[in-house]
Amino acid sequence: MTFTTxxxxxxxxxxxxxxxxxxxxxxxxxxxxGGNAYDAAVCAGFVLxxxxxxxxxxxxxxxxxxxxxxxHIPKVLNGQGPxxxxxxxxxxxxxxxxxxxxxxxxxxTIPGAVDAWLLLLRDHGTWRxxxxxxxxxxxxxxxxxxxxxxVATISKVQELFAEHWPTSAAxxxxxxxxxxxxxxxxxPAYADTxxxxxxxxxxxxxERENQIEGARRTWREGFVAEEVDAFSRKPFRDSSGGDxxxxxxxxxxxxxxxxxxxxxxxEWNGLTVAKTPAWGQGPVLLQSLATLEAxxxxxxxxxSTELGVHFTTEVLKLALADREAWYGDILDSPLPSLxxxxxxxxxxxxxxxLASGDLRPGSPDGRTPKLPDAYTRLRGxxxxxxxxxxxxxxxxGQTRGDTxxxxxxxxxxxxxSATPSGGWLQSSPTIPSLGFCLGSRGQMFWLEEGxxxxxxxxxxxxxxxxxxxxxxxxxxxxxxGSPGGDxxxxxxxxxxxRHLAGGLDIQDAIDAPAWHTSSFPGSxxxxxxxxxxxxxxDRLGDSLIAGLERRGHVVTRSGPWSLGRLCAVxxxxxxxxxxxxxxxxxxxNYAVGR
Numbered sequence: 001m002t003f004t005t006x007x008x009x010x011x012x013x014x015x016x017x018x019x020x021x022x023x024x025x026x027x028x029x030x031x032x033x034g035g036n037a038y039d040a041a042v043c044a045g046f047v048l049x050x051x052x053x054x055x056x057x058x059x060x061x062x063x064x065x066x067x068x069x070x071x072h073i074p075k076v077l078n079g080q081g082p083x084x085x086x087x088x089x090x091x092x093x094x095x096x097x098x099x100x101x102x103x104x105x106x107x108x109t110i111p112g113a114v115d116a117w118l119l120l121l122r123d124h125g126t127w128r129x130x131x132x133x134x135x136x137x138x139x140x141x142x143x144x145x146x147x148x149x150x151v152a153t154i155s156k157v158q159e160l161f162a163e164h165w166p167t168s169a170a171x172x173x174x175x176x177x178x179x180x181x182x183x184x185x186x187x188p189a190y191a192d193t194x195x196x197x198x199x200x201x202x203x204x205x206x207e208r209e210n211q212i213e214g215a216r217r218t219w220r221e222g223f224v225a226e227e228v229d230a231f232s233r234k235p236f237r238d239s240s241g242g243d244x245x246x247x248x249x250x251x252x253x254x255x256x257x258x259x260x261x262x263x264x265x266x267e268w269n270g271l272t273v274a275k276t277p278a279w280g281q282g283p284v285l286l287q288s289l290a291t292l293e294a295x296x297x298x299x300x301x302x303x304s305t306e307l308g309v310h311f312t313t314e315v316l317k318l319a320l321a322d323r324e325a326w327y328g329d330i331l332d333s334p335l336p337s338l339x340x341x342x343x344x345x346x347x348x349x350x351x352x353x354l355a356s357g358d359l360r361p362g363s364p365d366g367r368t369p370k371l372p373d374a375y376t377r378l379r380g381x382x383x384x385x386x387x388x389x390x391x392x393x394x395x396x397g398q399t400r401g402d403t404x405x406x407x408x409x410x411x412x413x414x415x416x417s418a419t420p421s422g423g424w425l426q427s428s429p430t431i432p433s434l435g436f437c438l439g440s441r442g443q444m445f446w447l448e449e450g451x452x453x454x455x456x457x458x459x460x461x462x463x464x465x466x467x468x469x470x471x472x473x474x475x476x477x478x479x480x481g482s483p484g485g486d487x488x489x490x491x492x493x494x495x496x497x498r499h500l501a502g503g504l505d506i507q508d509a510i511d512a513p514a515w516h517t518s519s520f521p522g523s524x525x526x527x528x529x530x531x532x533x534x535x536x537x538d539r540l541g542d543s544l545i546a547g548l549e550r551r552g553h554v555v556t557r558s559g560p561w562s563l564g565r566l567c568a569v570x571x572x573x574x575x576x577x578x579x580x581x582x583x584x585x586x587x588x589n590y591a592v593g594r
Contacts, residue, residue: 005584008507015580015593016040017567018406019055019483022144023047024582026135027408028592030127037414038066038124039132044406045117045420046136046194049436050187051144053425054153055483056404058190059438060422061112063276065263065469067476068124069413074263074274074469074476077418079116080441081109081256082329082460086247089447089455097240098374100443100455102525104238105246105428107440109461111228113420114197114219116258122212123260124414129212130198137198140435141191147588148181150425157426164237165429168437172425190435196223216257224434225253231431232438239525246428248438263469266290266339269501272471278338279329281523282466285489286339287319287347288312289496294341294348303497303512306547312497313517313534313553314351316490318360320520325361325369328452329460337364355552357531359520372446375521375529403465403483407569409476409578415571417467417479419488443525464523468492470500472573480568482583486523490516491564499568506568506581513539514563530554537563561585569593 009015014031018024026047027040035043041064049058056062062079087109092100101107121132154161155178161169162176171187172178179185197215200222204214218224232246263274266286273289275282292301292315302308326334337343343364350360361369403421408414422439430437444462445455453462466488470478478500482491491514498509515536521529534553536545538560549555567589569580580591 004505004508005511006507006581008505009580009591009593011578011594012411012576013578013594014408014410015569015578015591016044016406016408017569017580017582017589017591018044018048019404019565019567019589020048020051020147021588021590022051022139023406024590024592027406030132031410035127036125036412037408037410037416038120039127040410041406041408041416041418042117042121042125043132043135044408045113045418046133047139048404048406048420050136050139050190051147052150052404054150055424056113056420057423057425057439058114058436059108059111059427060420060424061439061441061463061465062116062418062420063280063463063465063467064116064120064416064418065274065276065467066124066416067469067471072471072474072476074265074471076261076263076276077116077120078259078261079112080279080460080463081112082458083109083442083445083455084247084249084252085457086249087442087455087457089449092447092455095242095244098447099525099527100445100447101238101240101244101440102443103427103440104236104244105232105438106238106244107442108232108246108248108428108438109441110248110252110256111423111438112258113423115216118212118216119258122209128208129201129215133194133198137191137194140187140194143184143186145182146179146185149586149588151178151181153426154178160237167432168425168430170432171430171435187435189432193224193434220257221254225250227431227433228253228438236429246438264335264339268293270472271500274469274471275466278327278333278335279460280463280466281323281327281489283327283335283338284316284319284323285466285468285493287322287344288315288489288493290339290341290344291315291318291347294344295351301497301501303494303502306544309515309540309544309548310355310551311351312493313515314356316493317356317517317519318347318350321359321361324359324371324521326364326452328462330452334364334367353551355532355534357519370450372448372451372521374446374448374527403485405467405481405483405565405567407479407481407567409479409569409571411576411578413476413571413573415469415476415479415569417469417481419465419467419481419483421465421483444523462523464488466492475573476571477573478568478570480566482564482566484565486518487516487563491566495566495568506570506579510566510568510581510583513537515540516563535563537561565589567591
C-alpha cells in the first residue's frame, strides 16, 4: 500500500529537506554556489531562527550529527547549553516551586544554538560568515511572509504579552493585535544583531576561521552576553503564575562553548544508526530498534497490522521508561548496557499481548532504577489545553507547535542532520536590543536530588531533540529527523522501519499513517503522563484501531493527517544518487534538490 502525496526527489547534485521552504531553498542556493552541506546547513539554521520564530530561536539550542565525505565517523555537535551557575534546586525551592516553570526567564539555560552553528561553520564549512548569514539578515531586515502557525502561537499568548511581557508585545503585536497570516514581518533588531556579529568578527582579521571565532567571542563575551545579563535580572511572569528573574549571566555565557563528541551508535539491519548520547533522548530510538530485533519475526513488525502497531508501541514504552530512569548528562551512564543484545532480550520478554500502563524501567548492570517522586502525582494527569510550555503535540493529538529540523547532503557525500529548537517567541520576554528571547529548556530538569536529570549548575537538560544519521559500511546514507518533543523518536522509528526495513521510498514512508504514545512522564511542564494512551491517525483504519482497543490501548483519533513532521535526505555511495522527502502535514516542510 502506498500513501505518497509528493514524489521522492532524486538527483546527483545535492538535497535539502527542512521544516520551512525558505530555509530549504536558502540552503540549496548555497549548494548551487559551491558551498558544501555544512555551509548550507548553517545558512538554513539562521534562516529558521527568522522564519520559524515560534519553533526555534537564537536563544535556543541545536544538536546535530555529521559524517563527512572524508571522515565517516559520525560526530555529534553539542549545541545544548547547560544550566547556569545560579540554577540550583535550593534556589527554586526557596521560590516555592516544585517544578521548573515551562516559560519565563527562570527556565532559561545558556543559549547554545548560535555558538554551535558557528563552530560547525568553522570546522567543516568553507564559506565566510557574512555570506552564510546573508539570507537570514535579509529576511530579518526586509521581512518575510509570517507563516500562519507563528500567528496562531502569537494569538494564544497575546494576553500574556500585553499584560506581562511588554517587550514581546512591542515586537509581535501591532496595536495590541497579532500579525495577519502571511503578512510581511520584519525583525530589524535581530538583523542588527547578526550584522554586528559579522562586523565584529571581520575585525579579527581576513582569515575565514578567525572571523568566525571573532563572532563567537562577540556572542559569548561581547554585547550579546552583556544584554542577556542585564535583561535576565528583570522579573517577568512565568507559567508558575509568579514573577521571577532569570539566572543566565554574562559569566555563564563566557564560560560555555559548543563542542564535538562521538555519537551513540547501534548496529542494526546491516546499518549503523547514530544518535546523540544519553544526555538527549536519541538512544530511545536505538533501544527500540534493538528490542524489536530481539522480538524477532519480521511479519510481526508489519506496521500496517494490529500486531505491528502494538509491538512498536510497547517497545517504545519500555525505552521511554529507561529514559526516565537512566538518561541524563551524567558521567556513569549505563548506555552501553542499555544498548546490549542481552539487555534488549530482557526487555523484549516484557512485551505482552496487552497494552501496559506501567512505567517499567530496567536494571542495567544490576542497578536499581530511581524515578521522580512526582511521578505518582503526575500519573494519569493531562496537560491543560492552554499550556504554552513546550510547543509540541498534546495527548489529544492537537498540534500546538513544534521544533525545527534540517537535513542536507551534498554531491561529495557530506551529510548532516540537525534539530534546532528552543528560544521560541513564547518562551520568555523578548530582549528588545537583540530581537530575540532566551529559551526555557530548563523545564526538563527535575527539582529532586539524585536523579539522572536533576537540576544542577553546568548540567545539560535531557533534551528531546533527536537528529538521526544512518551509515552503511562506514559511509553516510541517510539523515532524518522530526520535530515533536517526546514524539520525535517515536515517529522516526516508524519511518526507519518502513524505509530501511520495509523498503518504502522516503516520501512513502514519511506519508504513511503515524501514531505515538504518551504513556510515560512528559519531558515538559507540567510533566504529565497518560497510561496506555495511543494517539493515532484515522488512516490506520477502523478495524485495526478496534483491535488495538481490544488489546487495552486507550486510543485517541487525531485526524487523518496530523502526526509527524519528518524530513529526510539520502545518498547511495555506489551510484552517487541523492534523494529527499519532506512531510506534507502542516503544509510547511519542503525538500529541494537536483
